[in-house]
Amino acid sequence: xxxILIFFGILALLFVANNQEAKxxxxxxxxxxxxLKDRKPTAIPYTREADVMFRKKVWRIIDLREKMxxxxxxxxxxxxxxxxxxxxxxxxxxEGKLTAYDAKFDDEFKIPxxxxxVKEVFGATTRTKMVRDxxxxxxxxxxxxxxxxxEEIKQIMVKEEWIFxxxxxxxxxxxxxxxxxxxxxxAEDTNQESALHRQVFWIYFPEARGIxxxxxxxxxxxxxxxxxxxxxxxxxxFDSYIVKEENIYNNRDISKYLSGKNAMLxxxxxxxxxxxxxxxxWEY
Numbered sequence: 001x002x003x004i005l006i007f008f009g010i011l012a013l014l015f016v017a018n019n020q021e022a023k024x025x026x027x028x029x030x031x032x033x034x035x036l037k038d039r040k041p042t043a044i045p046y047t048r049e050a051d052v053m054f055r056k057k058v059w060r061i062i063d064l065r066e067k068m069x070x071x072x073x074x075x076x077x078x079x080x081x082x083x084x085x086x087x088x089x090x091x092x093x094x095e096g097k098l099t100a101y102d103a104k105f106d107d108e109f110k111i112p113x114x115x116x117x118v119k120e121v122f123g124a125t126t127r128t129k130m131v132r133d134x135x136x137x138x139x140x141x142x143x144x145x146x147x148x149x150x151e152e153i154k155q156i157m158v159k160e161e162w163i164f165x166x167x168x169x170x171x172x173x174x175x176x177x178x179x180x181x182x183x184x185x186x187a188e189d190t191n192q193e194s195a196l197h198r199q200v201f202w203i204y205f206p207e208a209r210g211i212x213x214x215x216x217x218x219x220x221x222x223x224x225x226x227x228x229x230x231x232x233x234x235x236x237x238f239d240s241y242i243v244k245e246e247n248i249y250n251n252r253d254i255s256k257y258l259s260g261k262n263a264m265l266x267x268x269x270x271x272x273x274x275x276x277x278x279x280x281x282w283e284y
Contacts, residue, residue: 055162084150122148243267
């Protein structure tokens with residue numbers, strides 16, 4: 001009797017194991033992809049201070065509404081294991097993998113923020129709202145739980161430093177931090193005619209590279225060769241324009257002294273001055 005029970009017990013275990021194996025073989029695609037989450041950020045060459053002949057710190061804006069930058073904006077909801085840049089950063093902050101820094105006063109990564117503080121800056125806090133009761137028709141207070149909407153982030157500010165390394169005779173760029181910029185409207189602006197912008201938080205870019213490298217960006221030409229968010233930034237696969245450079249006037253923005261077409265020309269002048277420095281070192 002005991003041998004029969006052992007026999008049926010072994011059969012039951014094999015049946016369960018086979019069912020689990022069958023479930024594991026369900027793949028949403030033609031093949032199983034296992035390398036993405038294990039992907040590590042590309043190592044950046046070490047630079048000695050003595051080898052730096054030139055450096056310039058600039059701040060630039062990546063407008064996510066531009067076609068080239070849309071891979072950073074979409075999908076606005078998690079889809080096929082992919083999420084957009086802002087959702088990825090917020091999730092990292094929530095899980096304690098990333099540190100958000102207050103963007104209200106400066107961009108020097110001085111004041112850490114909690115996840116609840118990030119939600120508060122987004123305006124995603126629990127608040128009391130007057131709602132009309134469908135039975136009585138009277139306005140009654142009701143608590144509304146706010147949510148973070150990544151689609152409200154229309155721009156990303158990037159803080160970076162350009163350096164010329166005389167050891168390798170190359171002009172290199174190092175991204176220092178990234179800051180989502182939220183577009184919102186005042187409560188009284190029911191027609192949504194005057195959009196306002198605010199910097200939500202700063203992320204120290206070297207800290208975020210591990211998460212960025214392990215998450216992919218959709219490639220519309222060939223989804224078998226999707227790049228990671230880290231690749232997008234390192235390979236400069238985005239369109240942007242400079243809004244500020246390190247200067248003697250408290251690092252003032254271009255918008256503080258120029259506007260319109262003149263501001264655009266000033267942005268291009270700063271961009272060209274960086275590349276002209278490298279070109280002028282060579283003799284043809």
